[in-house]
Amino acid sequence: MGTRASAQTHGEGRQSSKRVVTSSARRSASSPTVEPFVRLTVPARPEQVALIRRVLEALADSLPLPPRLVEDMRLAVTEACTNVVRHAYHDGQPGPIDVVIRPNGDRLDLIVSDRGAGIGPSPDLAGPGLGLPLIAALADHVEIEHGPSRGSRLAMSFRCRPRLDAA
Numbered sequence: 001m002g003t004r005a006s007a008q009t010h011g012e013g014r015q016s017s018k019r020v021v022t023s024s025a026r027r028s029a030s031s032p033t034v035e036p037f038v039r040l041t042v043p044a045r046p047e048q049v050a051l052i053r054r055v056l057e058a059l060a061d062s063l064p065l066p067p068r069l070v071e072d073m074r075l076a077v078t079e080a081c082t083n084v085v086r087h088a089y090h091d092g093q094p095g096p097i098d099v100v101i102r103p104n105g106d107r108l109d110l111i112v113s114d115r116g117a118g119i120g121p122s123p124d125l126a127g128p129g130l131g132l133p134l135i136a137a138l139a140d141h142v143e144i145e146h147g148p149s150r151g152s153r154l155a156m157s158f159r160c161r162p163r164l165d166a167a
Contacts, residue, residue: 038101044089044114049081052099056110059101065108065160072138073110073158079131080112080154088116088152107140108160113153 038059042048053074060070081097089095093116100111136142139156146152 037103038099040099041096042099044085044095044097044116046082046085048097049078049085052081052097053078055099056101063103063108063160069158069160073108073156076135076138076156076158077110077112079135080110080156083131083154084112084114084116088114090117103160104157106160107157109155109157110139111153111155113151115151117150 038055040052040055042051056074056077057070060073077099081099084097088097095114095116098111098113100109102109102111132142132144135154135156138158140159141155141157143155144152145155
């Protein structure tokens with residue numbers, strides 16, 4: 001079972017409840033899946049993070065999203081992808097970053113996953129770094145799953161107005 005934590009944030013005179021969910025189990029292969037709007041699989045290299053950011057910006061330009069929301073999503077996906085580049089693959093072993101960007105009603109879902117060591121404490125700090133708390137502060141919902149043997153999946157949701165699937 002996963003660990004659940006709630007965080008209250010204050011921004012621009014409003015209070016919103018955000019939930020971060022951490023789990024140790026992957027979704028089963030028989031779980032129903034929704035086709036992603038955009039899916040990228042690129043090598044986990046620093047220069048690919050900029051590419052992922054540009055794809056997100058291009059998608060955001062085609063949707064009715066406020067600039068501040070786009071900046072929050074851009075920063076959160078940059079942090080998540082940078083975590084994969086820095087921590088998922090060790091000893092020069094190559095591996096991918098998988099990114100899914102999917103409009104889902106009144107929110108945009110962003111999923112960043114790897115097939116490496118997964119998310120863990122930063123080796124150069126006495127505990128986790130600031131990336132995950134920053135992502136939790138920016139997104140409306142965050143869920144982290146650690147695979148039973150390898151990899152991790154970080155899913156973030158951002159509320160959007162109006163609904164993204166409205167005709």
